[in-house]
Amino acid sequence: MQINYNHYFQAKRETIWSYLQDEDVLKKTLPGCREFEQIEANLYQAELGIDIGPVKGSFEGKVRLSEQQEPESYRLLLKGKGKPGEIDADALITLNETEDGTTLTCVADVHVTGVLARVGQRVMGSVAKLILGRFFKAVAEEMKQSA
Template identity: 50%
Template sequence: MLKIEYIYTFDLPRDVVWRYIQDQQVLRSALPGCQSFEEISPGTYLAEMGLNVGPIKGLFTSEVQQTDQKPPSFYRLIIKGKGKPGEVEATADMFIEEVRDVSQVTCVADVEVTGILASVGQRVMGGVAKIILGQFFKAVEKEMKKEINQV
């Protein structure tokens, strides 16, 4: 079991961050290597992502479920992903706090990997996960600012 903690700060109020981080179009645009993204039931999404980060290469099919939502401060993600390099199961608690004029999103995740992914080692997997999270949150912020500037 790999434990990952990642913090990202948005220069926007918490209710705005909450709204956009729940938006299907924003999520589709922000997921690294996203090739398809569809809602299969309320709060549950099926995504295909082509990843090429360090030793992690290949197409992953993932089911992502958002649960335990407490707008605008908390939700949980349950992720199950499969690809040639192995399988990933993760539970991520997402905390959104407003600190002065900015919003801080803290992701605390427990990740379990199998296959080649498991043989890569926890340090490498932790680093790769943080790179992917960083790419995701930067892309979400870009999408938010694009939307806000259109209003």
């Protein structure tokens, strides 16, 4: 399943980059985050609790940041599993500066199994975009509070 998502920030891309690479910010802003700990450079152990529509449950997995081209882009690789199924995602995150801010673009290729696969791509795409929206809005809020 292919997911495309855009989010606009009223900040310079260097600022957004630093927030998206900050472990403490990620712990606070990832929806349902129960655990987010670095286990080696650019590799994190994560546990998320999700309760959105038909997608309910806890997921444990690993998040890797790779191909980092500061402050322009990076690849986020996610492998996780939980009672609702397994998820394997590869997302390219790109930050494009505009005249008055930055547009973040996320293009992800996501594979799911179990209940997640049975609810269908249409529902999963909507749930994924909702989760991404919550995350990026929380990052923007964190930036406002730190300013």
